[in-house]
Amino acid sequence: MATHQLQGSLFDQSDDVRLGSLAGIRRTVLGDGAWIDLLPGWLSGADALFEQLATEVPWKAERRQMYERVVDVPRLLAFYGTGETLPHPVLDEARRALSEHYADELGEAFTTAGLCHYRDGRDSVAWHGDRIGRGARENTMVAILSVGAARDLLLRPRRGGATVRQPLGHGDLIVMGGSCQRTWEHAVPKSTRASGGRISIQFRPHGVR
Ligand SMILES: O=C(O)CCC(=O)C(=O)O
Numbered sequence: 001m002a003t004h005q006l007q008g009s010l011f012d013q014s015d016d017v018r019l020g021s022l023a024g025i026r027r028t029v030l031g032d033g034a035w036i037d038l039l040p041g042w043l044s045g046a047d048a049l050f051e052q053l054a055t056e057v058p059w060k061a062e063r064r065q066m067y068e069r070v071v072d073v074p075r076l077l078a079f080y081g082t083g084e085t086l087p088h089p090v091l092d093e094a095r096r097a098l099s100e101h102y103a104d105e106l107g108e109a110f111t112t113a114g115l116c117h118y119r120d121g122r123d124s125v126a127w128h129g130d131r132i133g134r135g136a137r138e139n140t141m142v143a144i145l146s147v148g149a150a151r152d153l154l155l156r157p158r159r160g161g162a163t164v165r166q167p168l169g170h171g172d173l174i175v176m177g178g179s180c181q182r183t184w185e186h187a188v189p190k191s192t193r194a195s196g197g198r199i200s201i202q203f204r205p206h207g208v209r
């Protein structure tokens with residue numbers, strides 16, 4: 001598999017949970033109208049936030065029909081809809097900061113937050129685009145803040161082509177934008193190297209899932 005690796009954060013030993021500036025965010029154009037913005041280490045104290053979210057969020061283990069079998073979804077989930085208070089004030093702050101930063105380009109606010117908890121390297125998410133909602137038809141943005149151990153987020157064009165590999169953890173921010181949910185797919189594959197759990201917080205506009 002051809003991979004193109006961008007830099008991520010390796011450590012975060014601060015206990016003081018806070019956001020930095022979004023000024024240093026950098027865009028990579030993927031093609032077919034898709035792009036990603038990256039800001040390694042946007043959140044400091046990310047590993048402390050991981051511990052708190054892991055224990056305090058009311059995580060749900062879901063089961064889904066896969067052909068003729070019902071299987072466990074290989075990660076824990078939580079969802080906060082529009083107007084709901086998020087499980088840590090810094091996440092409300094992140095949602096506000098992202099909404100402000102992208103106001104002109106996105107034309108609407110980030111409202112919902114989906115959380116995924118990958119307990120270890122056996123947890124994963126299969127190739128998909130976030131296309132249950134408007135992302136199937138319209139350009140939109142999905143902003144993901146990652147805390148805990150780094151895991152690879154892979155991105156590949158739907159029409160075929162090289163895979164982009166982006167390790168994410170320890171307070172890193174990625175924003176998938178443009179046509180990314182339609183023309184590209186993303187996944188977090190299983191890993192034999194994962195050195196602990198990772199939680200991702202996905203901010204989306206209303207009606208994007
Ligand atoms: O955990 C991640 O970074 C990706 C999660 C994801 O793609 C999703 O929940 O739609």
Ligand SMILES: [Fe+2]
Nearest residue numbers: 128129130186
């Ligand atoms: Fe996704």
